[in-house]
Amino acid sequence: xxxxxxxxxxxxxxxxxxxxxxxxxxxIEMMMHHGEGPGGSxxxxxxxKVMYARMSLGGTVLMGSDVPDKFEPMRxxxxxxxxxxxxxxERAWALLTEGGQIHMPMEETFFxxxxxxxxxxxxxxxxxxxERQ
Numbered sequence: 761x762x763x764x765x766x767x768x769x770x771x772x773x774x775x776x777x778x779x780x781x782x783x784x785x786x787x788i789e790m791m792m793h794h795g796e797g798p799g800g801s802x803x804x805x806x807x808x809k810v811m812y813a814r815m816s817l818g819g820t821v822l823m824g825s826d827v828p829d830k831f832e833p834m835r836x837x838x839x840x841x842x843x844x845x846x847x848x849x850e851r852a853w854a855l856l857t858e859g860g861q862i863h864m865p866m867e868e869t870f871f872x873x874x875x876x877x878x879x880x881x882x883x884x885x886x887x888x889x890x891e892r893q
Contacts, residue, residue: 765839767824767884770831773810776882777824783855784841786817794826803828833883840887849874849890856880856888 769776774793780786791814795807809826816822818841843849853866853874859881866876866888873890880886 762821764821764823767822767834768827768831769810769824769882771809771826772882773813773824773826776880776884777810777813777815777822779855779882780817780822781815784817784852786815786822788813788815790814831883833879834885838877838885838887841889843888843890846874846890849888853878853888856886 767773767776774791777786777788777791781788790812792811793807794802794809794811797811806826806828809828810824812823812825814821814823822839841852843852849866853876856878857880861879862876863879863885864875864877866874869875871892873892875887875889877885877887
């Protein structure tokens with residue numbers, strides 16, 4: 761058995777996946793848009809939105825799609841990025857907080873050299889950490 765993460769977006773799935781691919785060394789393995797699916801019932805304004813995307817990221821698989829009229833930003837679930845160096849943590853933090861919403865500022869804690877919580881500009885919630893060794 762394997763456990764993967766599947767994210768829903770309100771129309772920004774492609775932008776989010778391309779962002780994660782570029783900045784976090786992910787690799788998009790597949791991306792299909794609603795307009796590429798069978799049948800012709802997809803509204804014109806939704807045809808360019810993502811029906812299904814899959815990428816390898818950080819040793820696991822991240823999947824996602826755009827969901828018409830149903831999207832809500834993530835709540836009570838987070839993607840958790842663990843970095844080895846302070847430089848990597850700070851770079852990721854700067855990227856994810858730009859246009860995002862900080863839930864817990866990046867700081868040193870009793871359990872981590874650096875730790876912070878943010879919802880990025882695409883609505884994905886992240887915990888970023890550099891664990892104490």
